[in-house]
Amino acid sequence: MSLATPRSMPQVAAALPMDEAGRRVLLGVKRRGFGQGKVVSIGGKAEPGEDLAAAAARELREEAGLLADASQMQPAARLLFRFPASPDKDFLMAVFVVRAWQGEPTPSDEIEPQWHGLDALPLARMWDDTRLWLSAVLAGQRVTATFFYDEAWETVTQAFFDE
Numbered sequence: 603m604s605l606a607t608p609r610s611m612p613q614v615a616a617a618l619p620m621d622e623a624g625r626r627v628l629l630g631v632k633r634r635g636f637g638q639g640k641v642v643s644i645g646g647k648a649e650p651g652e653d654l655a656a657a658a659a660r661e662l663r664e665e666a667g668l669l670a671d672a673s674q675m676q677p678a679a680r681l682l683f684r685f686p687a688s689p690d691k692d693f694l695m696a697v698f699v700v701r702a703w704q705g706e707p708t709p710s711d712e713i714e715p716q717w718h719g720l721d722a723l724p725l726a727r728m729w730d731d732t733r734l735w736l737s738a739v740l741a742g743q744r745v746t747a748t749f750f751y752d753e754a755w756e757t758v759t760q761a762f763f764d765e
Contacts, residue, residue: 615657616645630713667708
């Protein structure tokens, strides 16, 4: 399945700070808005015309207090999310792994940052699609996929992976 998307579809950029020495990744508990209460990657909507790596770096700073150079953001996944019962929720997400940053994770109004071991990811507390791609990305694989969610926005009903 192709990731062709309408121009009006929101684009989201997410950062996955990886501490390889500690074998952990920084995720966060979403404090408000879409996905409230779930453990998520740190990210948000790109501004119109904003480069997605720059958006990921900006969101990392705004939501977790970490400073990272957009040029150090390594593309890791391109994920299309479809909500057939609520098409206005559809979005395209670019995920970046980052291995160098300044600062310590700091909570924001949006996110409560938390380190998680690479072998102890909180998948049961995350969006359902995460179980299908996060481990592969953290192992260094690039992922391109489309996920369709049920009417309750809880369960992936279909998943397509591009090769």
